[in-house]
Amino acid sequence: MATTSTAPVRALGYVRVSTDEQHASGAGLSAQRAAIQAEAARRGWDLVEVVGEDAGASSATLERTGLTSALEVLDRGDADVLVVAKLDRLSRSVAQGALIMDRAKRKGWQLVALDFGLDTTTPAGEMVANVILSTSQYERRLIGQRTREALAVKRSQGVRLGRPQVLPDAVVARIVGEHRGGRSMSAIARGLDMDRVPTARGGARWYQSSVSKVLRSQAASHIAE
Incomplete structure (x- = not known):
């Protein structure tokens, strides 16, 4: 997103609740929308749409109808920044959140989580994103290293591990x-x-x-x- 452009930033809001009951009552959704709308107004952003409402969908997976739709809009370049009231509306998993941040970086759009100081439109917020990404990468490598070490010990003990790979x-x-x-x-x-x-x-x-x-x-x- 070029800072020299005179066109208003196009923001896309995403909201989610964790249970069908919350979705039915509207609890949480109106507060999320209000926070996103207020932030867009404060910054002078054009709020294109607020999407989501993935009622009952787990935040541990990215396979959510509303989120998938929002990410496709951003990837196409029809919006510049994804805004959420809380980071856990996207994911409570660091690994899943890191996937979204990495996707934003690769596809050229920005991400703002109002409760977490995560704002890749600013240098400070981008630093927070980099810390999260680095932490996630470190955790993945650490888990991989521990897994390899554990498998090596089992092999040394003569333990046969799993079925042979049959996929090319x-x-x-x-x-x-x-x-x-x-x-x-x-x-x-x-x-x-x-x-x-x-x-x-x-x-x-x-x-x-x-x-x-x-x-x-x-x-x-x-x-x-």
Whole structure:
């Protein structure tokens, strides 16, 4: 987002509640909208829309209808900044939040979480984002290192670990690459189905859950390194 542009910044708000009851009563949603609207007005931003209301959807997954729609709008360049009242409306998981921040950086849009000091439109807020991203990367590497060490101990004890990998490396690399590129797991599954790529068990149909298992697999972790 160029700072020299005279056009108003186009903001897109996202709201979410964690239960159907909250969604039905409106509790929380009106407060989130009010906070987003007030911030946009304070900064002179053009609030394009407030989307979301993913009632009952877990914040631990990015596979939410409202969030998916919002991210697609931002990726297309139809909005410049995603604004949330609270960071946990996006995700309570550091890893998932880091994925969104990394996507914003790659796609060229900004992210503002009003309660967390996260504001990639400012130098201070961008520093907060970098700290979160660095922490997430460190945690992933630390977990990977501990996993490898534990597996090495088991192997030294003669323990046979899991089933042999039956998916070709090229398929695993494709799934990892497309996920890194911002494609949802359901979209990756549809693409594999269209290309008639067999599943790990030789099946003809891919599901979001099967793509998720590949992304969590040891083979995927080696490719991601």
